[in-house]
Amino acid sequence: MKNTYPFKKIENKWQKKWEQEPLFKERSVSEKRKKYYLLEMFPYPSGRIHMGHVRNYSIGDVVARHKVMNRFNLLHPMGWDAFGLPAENAALKEKVHPAIWTDKNISYMRGQLKKMGFAYDWSREVSTASPDYYRWNQWIFLKLYERGLAYQKMAAVNWCPQCTTVLANEQVEGGNCWRCGTAVESKEIKQWFFKITSYAEALLNDLSGLNGWPEKVKIMQANWIGRSAGVEICFKIAGEDETIPVFTTRQDTIFGATYLVLSAGHSLSAKLVKGTKIEKKALEFINQVRREKLNKTAQTEVEKRGIFTGRYAINPVNQEKIPIWIANYIVMEYGTGAVMAVPAHDQRDFEFALKYKLPIRLVIQNGNNSLALEAMPEAYEGEGNLVNSEKFSGMDSSAAKNKIALWMEEKKIGKRKINYRLKDWGISRQRYWGTPIPIIYCEKCGTMPAAEKDLPVALPKKIEFAYKKGVSPLVADEKFYFTPCPKCGQKARREIDTMDTFVDSSWYFLRFTDSKAQKSLFSPGEANYWMPVDQYIGGVEHAIMHLLYARFMHKFLSDIGMVETREPFSNLLTQGMVIKDGAKMSKSKGNVVDPDDIIDKYGADTARLFILFAAPPEQDLEWSDQGIKGAFRFLNRVWRLVNFPCRREVPEDIAKNLEGVLKRKLHQTIKKVTDDIERFHFNTAISAIMELVNLIFSFSFERPKQGSVLPESPIMAESLRTVVLLLFPFVPHIAAEMWEILGEKETVSRQFWPEFKSELAREEKVTLIVQVNGKVRDKLEIKAGLSEEEIKAKALTQERVRKWLANQEIVRTVIVRGKLVNLVVKPGQQPNNDQEIKDTITKKQ
Numbered sequence: 113m114k115n116t117y118p119f120k121k122i123e124n125k126w127q128k129k130w131e132q133e134p135l136f137k138e139r140s141v142s143e144k145r146k147k148y149y150l151l152e153m154f155p156y157p158s159g160r161i162h163m164g165h166v167r168n169y170s171i172g173d174v175v176a177r178h179k180v181m182n183r184f185n186l187l188h189p190m191g192w193d194a195f196g197l198p199a200e201n202a203a204l205k206e207k208v209h210p211a212i213w214t215d216k217n218i219s220y221m222r223g224q225l226k227k228m229g230f231a232y233d234w235s236r237e238v239s240t241a242s243p244d245y246y247r248w249n250q251w252i253f254l255k256l257y258e259r260g261l262a263y264q265k266m267a268a269v270n271w272c273p274q275c276t277t278v279l280a281n282e283q284v285e286g287g288n289c290w291r292c293g294t295a296v297e298s299k300e301i302k303q304w305f306f307k308i309t310s311y312a313e314a315l316l317n318d319l320s321g322l323n324g325w326p327e328k329v330k331i332m333q334a335n336w337i338g339r340s341a342g343v344e345i346c347f348k349i350a351g352e353d354e355t356i357p358v359f360t361t362r363q364d365t366i367f368g369a370t371y372l373v374l375s376a377g378h379s380l381s382a383k384l385v386k387g388t389k390i391e392k393k394a395l396e397f398i399n400q401v402r403r404e405k406l407n408k409t410a411q412t413e414v415e416k417r418g419i420f421t422g423r424y425a426i427n428p429v430n431q432e433k434i435p436i437w438i439a440n441y442i443v444m445e446y447g448t449g450a451v452m453a454v455p456a457h458d459q460r461d462f463e464f465a466l467k468y469k470l471p472i473r474l475v476i477q478n479g480n481n482s483l484a485l486e487a488m489p490e491a492y493e494g495e496g497n498l499v500n501s502e503k504f505s506g507m508d509s510s511a512a513k514n515k516i517a518l519w520m521e522e523k524k525i526g527k528r529k530i531n532y533r534l535k536d537w538g539i540s541r542q543r544y545w546g547t548p549i550p551i552i553y554c555e556k557c558g559t560m561p562a563a564e565k566d567l568p569v570a571l572p573k574k575i576e577f578a579y580k581k582g583v584s585p586l587v588a589d590e591k592f593y594f595t596p597c598p599k600c601g602q603k604a605r606r607e608i609d610t611m612d613t614f615v616d617s618s619w620y621f622l623r624f625t626d627s628k629a630q631k632s633l634f635s636p637g638e639a640n641y642w643m644p645v646d647q648y649i650g651g652v653e654h655a656i657m658h659l660l661y662a663r664f665m666h667k668f669l670s671d672i673g674m675v676e677t678r679e680p681f682s683n684l685l686t687q688g689m690v691i692k693d694g695a696k697m698s699k700s701k702g703n704v705v706d707p708d709d710i711i712d713k714y715g716a717d718t719a720r721l722f723i724l725f726a727a728p729p730e731q732d733l734e735w736s737d738q739g740i741k742g743a744f745r746f747l748n749r750v751w752r753l754v755n756f757p758c759r760r761e762v763p764e765d766i767a768k769n770l771e772g773v774l775k776r777k778l779h780q781t782i783k784k785v786t787d788d789i790e791r792f793h794f795n796t797a798i799s800a801i802m803e804l805v806n807l808i809f810s811f812s813f814e815r816p817k818q819g820s821v822l823p824e825s826p827i828m829a830e831s832l833r834t835v836v837l838l839l840f841p842f843v844p845h846i847a848a849e850m851w852e853i854l855g856e857k858e859t860v861s862r863q864f865w866p867e868f869k870s871e872l873a874r875e876e877k878v879t880l881i882v883q884v885n886g887k888v889r890d891k892l893e894i895k896a897g898l899s900e901e902e903i904k905a906k907a908l909t910q911e912r913v914r915k916w917l918a919n920q921e922i923v924r925t926v927i928v929r930g931k932l933v934n935l936v937v938k939p940g941q942q943p944n945n946d947q948e949i950k951d952t953i954t955k956k957q
């Protein structure tokens with residue numbers, strides 16, 4: 113490419129300067145400044161940054177630079193979510209140690225981020241794989257353990273019987289092992305859990321205070337937590353003392369319960385059929401359902417199937433005997449794993465009852481639209497009036513829900529209960545490359561937490577990947593595995609599972625507030641100064657897990673006095689995906705554009721400008737080579753403007769006009785760009801700057817080859833300076849260079865954000881005469897400073913003008929600024945009703 117601006121030289125130059133002299137000096141500048149903690153989700157060091165990162169971090173960088181120019185104390189850190197499976201896979205494949213692989217990736221990616229010109233405070237960089245960091249994961253684990261919030265229980269893992277290894281979810285492809293293709297099974301092993309469920313209520317309630325979060329994310333979290341209020345009712349097993357508790361949210365339908373269903377995994381399922389003649393068949397059914405549940409691919413709606421146990425339960429409200437079934441549509445993990453089935457009012461039960469010819473009884477009548485059982489194509493799940501419900505008949509369902517709940521509590525047959533879908537957070541991973549869980553098993557003393565003074569429990573450097581043993585490879589390291597019991601000193605064994613990497617990212621934002629802290633995970637003073645994060649930016653794919661874990665962890669750390677705030681992120685922006693050819697950019701789709709290539713060909717500023725201009729942040733962004741070229745062209749255009757030899761020289765006759773029009777546009781643009789940046793409408797902010805640049809161009813003139821030098825226009829100089837300042841957050845390198853070219857001594861990053869004066873931004877109106885072929889036909893009130901195209905377009909929308917044009921071709925348009933517009937049409941027949949037109953004009957006046 114010839115004659116383009118020297119972006120390589122410029123970007124190099126400024127990146128070197130910024131290395132010496134970072135954008136912000138934070139608190140040292142002045143305590144009086146308001147703090148602003150800006151955070152973008154830190155990346156996994158996979159090897160190279162992708163366009164999703166470029167987008168996420170470009171958005172953040174605009175905010176960072178804008179805030180600094182508005183004199184905030186900015187905290188804008190970056191780090192690495194450095195533990196994880198890919199490092200281990202690479203170790204297997206390429207025979208490099210995960211630590212070496214990870215470090216190499218980090219240094220390459222750090223270089224890429226610097227090449228993009230992102231302004232991070234690198235002095236606070238953290239890597240979660242460093243013992244300095246993960247020892248605090250272990251510390252948090254111990255604190256949770258002390259409070260009974262970290263505990264062990266049996267839980268299923270994916271198991272490949274061929275490789276005899278545990279598989280992560282992402283290693284299960286279509287139900288099969290990613291390495292050998294064998295069907296994956298489920299295996300129960302003992303694992304560690306964090307009791308996030310004891311924070312369910314708080315995590316749900318506090319969503320309502322998160323006014324700076326997108327509604328859709330809050331809804332996703334609320335659904336994930338899944339609170340539901342109902343009643344747990346006890347059904348006696350006929351002929352036995354034992355009862356079966358069921359959880360229902362529709363206790364108003366209890367008189368319509370015609371059978372009871374257990375999930376296959378329910379402890380009573382096998383017990384109830386024991387020794388009966390259907391035992392064999394029932395156990396076969398139970399095992400089959402269990403297998404189906406494991407197979408992740410089969411989780412799409414399977415046909416409802418069940419088996420009758422031969423036993424009965426007693427409905428506690430009317431002593432009715434109802435059959436007990438086992439069915440595949442009841443899940444073990446929710447409620448009590450058993451359900452009272454009301455086929456008339458629950459669709460799943462309805463389908464099941466039809467299939468197995470079980471009775472259906474109507475107990476809710478739809479007030480407006482009377483239901484008849486024989487004519488019901490599906491269950492009626494709505495509210496209405498109770499029927500066939502003894503003394504509750506006639507009541508409406510919401511009142512009945514309350515009455516029946518109270519009555520059941522009185523008669524001690526049920527109690528009100530809140531259920532959550534949220535489950536405890538399983539953190540055990542049978543992996544090497546993660547934080548060792550600080551637990552020691554002693555034969556004498558049992559399960560022992562490691563002593564705080566022994567932290568970090570360091571991950572051994574040398575490792576044999578003994579996958580064949582089916583457990584974490586840490587088992588093979590005897591020096592790690594065997595350790596003295598912290599209580600009795602006898603030889604004991606270490607826990608060899610490592611922590612889920614979501615633990616690492618559940619508190620990293622707090623570490624950034626004091627990333628070098630040695631005596632604690634961070635000092636409360638620093639955390640309390642910087643928290644909450646004022647703006648968090650990241651992908652919507654983290655709307656549930658990461659954000660929920662982070663909120664949980666923050667609440668826990670707040671409960672133990674480490675930080676005062678109750679919520680970590682006051683504002684959240686979730687950016688859309690980067691799409692190419694209709695699909696998300698991804699290696700597997702083969703539609704990836706490598707940021708390095710774009711930087712090389714057009715420069716980082718062009719990449720940033722395109723990404724910010726192509727779509728508002730929340731929306732998906734369609735990659736376009738045309739768009740990249742367009743952004744590049746614009747930067748070249750601005751570059752020429754600033755380097756124009758006679759940019760400040762304007763002929764006298766239009767200097768007067770320029771003063772007013774340009775000044776107004778200038779202040780309007782500052783206002784628009786300021787507002788738009790604050791709302792993250794970067795695309796419209798950029799197009800406002802483009803408009804201003806166009807206007808400046810229309811007032812710029814080539815220096816006459818010979819002859820006098822025209823006087824300099826101060827407004828022109830001011831406009832150019834402002835364009836550069838406004839562009840700085842978006843395209844910092846070229847802006848910094850242009851600032852220097854304009855003769856400014858102090859670097860652009862130390863400048864204040866331009867201010868607008870609303871009285872100057874106010875629109876001035878002018879009235880133009882509209883002529884057709886030189887005859888006055890209408891008047892037009894327009895904003896001052898519109899372009900000729902815009903004036904012409906406005907004139908053409910006037911009904912009266914159109915009448916005079918009567919589909920004739922316009923051959924010429926004459927515009928006298930501030931006075932008139934004359935549309936010249938081909939001579940031909942014209943309606944002649946001058947008088948009428950005159951009348952209407954006078955009327956309008």
Ligand code: ANZ
Nearest residue numbers: 340359360361362365442443446447449452454457458
């Ligand atoms: C009787 C009933 C009658 C129900 C009716 C619904 C409609 P949410 O809102 O999600 O909490 N249920 C309870 N435990 C279950 C399990 N382990 N597996 C499958 N379904 C289960 O839903 C609560 C309702 O889901 C409960 O109310 C129960 O069915 C069912 F006309 O009980 B209901």
Ligand code: ZN
Nearest residue numbers: 554557597600
């Ligand atoms: Zn011991």
